[in-house]
Amino acid sequence: MDHSTDINQRHQARMERKKAFIDKKIAAADKEIGIIIVNTGNGKGKSSSGFGMVIRALGHGMKVGVVQFIKGAMSTGEETFLRRFPDEVSFHVMGEGYTWDTQDRERDTEKAQLAWQQAQEFMRDPAIGLILLDELNIALKYRYLDVHSVIADLLERPPMQHVVITGRGAPAELIAIADTVTEMAVVKHAFAAGITAQAGTEW
Amino acid sequence: MDHSTDINQRHQARMERKKAFIDKKIAAADKEIGIIIVNTGNGKGKSSSGFGMVIRALGHGMKVGVVQFIKGAMSTGEETFLRRFPDEVSFHVMGEGYTWDTQDRERDTEKAQLAWQQAQEFMRDPAIGLILLDELNIALKYRYLDVHSVIADLLERPPMQHVVITGRGAPAELIAIADTVTEMAVVKHAFAAGITAQAGTEW
Structure with missing residues (x-):
């Protein structure tokens, strides 16, 4: 041989x-059941993975709801693209950018709570197969939203509805009730080598 | 106070x-320059993050090329969805599913090399702003492709072109030349709790 x-x-x-x-x-x-997926950690890919799941769900004919917490000062490529399909994707962006740009805790709390009302609306609609709660973990970390109320709402959603939650620093309480949790860890990052945040890769 | x-x-x-x-x-x-992004590790989100970057790039009016290595026995939601935009996304899927389904190393090698030819074609076209080489790391791990030739081709691509490479077990040589590398680590996985791979979340 x-x-x-x-x-x-x-x-x-x-x-x-x-x-x-x-x-x-x-x-x-x-078992077939709606699951809660959490993408956390300091590395890249938490939100982009959530948006990848959005198009995966769209490919299976599902309706999708997106709520972006914290982000929003600058519109992103994924937002521009997904707004082309208003019958398939409902897109809600909480205004005014990152918390270190606004520096106003009361206003941020108010905006986060309005964004959560939008999430609650999606969670009352069994026709929505997947919900992306982008950067929700940041809103929880800064206590703009109460983790226990958020979890109570999540657990009451329609049984077949999937939810993807992103953002660094996912609270332990949320990890405990999630089905799939991934930690995105930095191995290396272009930014450290002096490469700016570019259209198409970073936003 | x-x-x-x-x-x-x-x-x-x-x-x-x-x-x-x-x-x-x-x-x-x-600096503004095309970057190489690698998503590796055993956790979820490597491919879906790549597909999130695809729609991010599409939102900025870029053209995108996708080559899926290894996968392909079952068509995925992201493929179904992206095939709706043939003028914006060129989608190439290497046939016949995972290597543990085919169990034929010679045929897998041949298919991987054909898929790499498609990747080379994308890398000769500066009009393509972003290329997703999904599961390329698996083809490298099984030595269906030679890592040194792959790297040589990557480094000769148009200067502003971004490349996203996914798959567990990224070789050290590839990590060395990449700009941004993320390791997706499993914290917990729904599959372990007896939940099957479902449309919209896993494929």
């Missing part, structure tokens, strides 16, 4: 074992 | 310091 045949056969045997293992796990996981 | 005024004033002072710090960092980062 020559060397490359050997590699190919060992590859096949390994892949057969892997397939058997994965098939067994898939058979055991049979 | 009452308690809430005090909290609000301390918040404002903290945010002023934060804004000064961030503004200084932003002023120092002034």
